[in-house]
Every structure is written in C-alpha cells, then in structure tokens.
Amino acid sequence: MALIDRPLVADNRSVSGFRPFKVLHHFGKLVEDKEDTEQVFHIIEATKGRRSHRQAWDFIRSPDGQRFLREEPDIPGMLDDHDRWADLPENSVGKHYMAFMKREGLTAAGLVEESHKWLPADQRPHDLTEWYFERLRDTHDLFHVLTTYGRDALGEASLLGFSYSQNHNTGILFIAYAGARQIKKVTGTKAPLYSAIREGRRLGKAAARLAHMDVEAVMREDIDEARARLNIGEPVIYRECLRILEQEGYQREDLGLSEPQMA
Secondary structure, eight states: OOGGGSOSSOTTOOOOOOOHHHHHHHHHHHHHOTTOTHHHHHHHHHTOOHHHHHHHHHHHHSHHHHHHHHHOOOHHHHHHOGGGGTTSOTTBHHHHHHHHHHHHTOOHHHHHHHHHHHSOGGGSOOSHHHHHHHHHHHTHHHHHHHHOOOSSHHHHHHHHHHHHHHHOOHHHHHHHHHHHHHHHHHHOOOSOHHHHHHHHHHHHHHSOOGGGSOHHHHHTSBHHHHHHHTTOOOOHHHHHHHHHHHHTTOOGGGGTOOOOOOO
16 A cells, blocks of 8 residues: 555554653663663653644645655655755755764664564554654654754753644653653752753744755755754753863763754
C-alpha cells in the first residue's frame, strides 16, 4: 500500500492517555543509562494523548502534509545520504548537520533502530498518524542543529522543553524536568537548570513548527537565514548553565556533557 493510501487511523491504534507507573519504570532505566534511547520512546508512547493526535491529523490534512506524503523522500535515508549534500555551502544547514552527526557518531537510521526496540515495525499501526510521529522522531537531530542545543544532559532536557511547546506530549516535558532534577541531584549546582527548561519552552512556543518544515529545502538553506525565518531564538540560560557547571569543576564528560552548537 502506498503511503498516501494508508488510513488516517489504523484499527489497532489507541489513544492511551497518561500511564504514570509505566513512565516511572522507564524513566528509572533512563537515569541508569542516559544513552538508552529506547526508554525515551517507551515514555513518549505512555503519555501520547489526544492533543498530540489532533496535531498529527491537522498536519496530515494540511496542504504541506499532503505534499510531503506524495513527494518527500524517506527522511532518514535522505539525511544519511551525505553525498546528496556534498556540494552545499559551508554555512548551510546540511553542512552543519553532517558535521554534528559525524562528531557525535550518529545516523538518522540509528535513531529509527532505537525506536523499533520498544515496538518492532511490524507491530506498529500502519497509518498516516504513525507517519507523522515518525517525522517527529526523524527530525530530532536536525532540531539540535537548528536550536544550537548540545547533546549534553541539560541540552537534551532543554531541547525536550522546546519540543514540548511544539508537540504537546506530556512525556517529553516530564523527561525534561526530571532530567534537570537529576543533574541537580548529582551536582548540587547553583546553575538555574529549571530556568533553562522554561527557556526551551518559550523558544519552542515562539518558533515555527520545526517538524512541519520542508526538510530537504531547509538542509540547503543558509543556517543563519533558516534560524531567522523559523524564529529560533538563542538559548542564553542554557549556555550560562554550562558555564556555571564548568566553573564549579564539573567536566563535561562527567555529566555526559558535550559542546553546545554555537554556530
């Protein structure tokens, strides 16, 4: 069945609402190993509510959504095809994205693989709603590049605050604040960690919906022009938090901290 011909909502799709015990169980595993990305998908699925589904359905029915369904290449395959972007200017989104993925040792396909650990592809609802949720997943690392949030623990948490304002999944917000709490617990830092999450929420609310962008077109755009057009603000508090943590003597590797994206 062609993608465009899938049903909007499959018979085996349910809107489960918030399942707190499942969330706490998987968050505990995520605390033990922050690189265990599979746990994030469990948490998101356990908190995916009606608002998230309505947003998906509105976008699918929109002119852009219909155009992407008909014409857009597979996003992970497109992003991982670095030959496709080889001739881009140095300050393009695509060049910054490739440098970020190489530095972090990531691939778009790798994130897909992680998401399939909690529920294999053949057990997922084959509907257009799933296509939309996969789009949120597939653009996550592009969010990092455009927002300048690093893959450090606070950068991930702050970016989740940004993403919550865009996509309204309460599980994402739970992970964001719980992540900040865990950093506070480990370090006792005076850095305003919760303010960094709130800053992410404000920036996400002000920005255009990044998961609704034309991914191929954005990759070819100058990164400064793309950020201005999408109204993506600077994460000032987040960067200040990293500075304070370093002053307090915490090494980035001790907290899973990597360099934020300053470009």
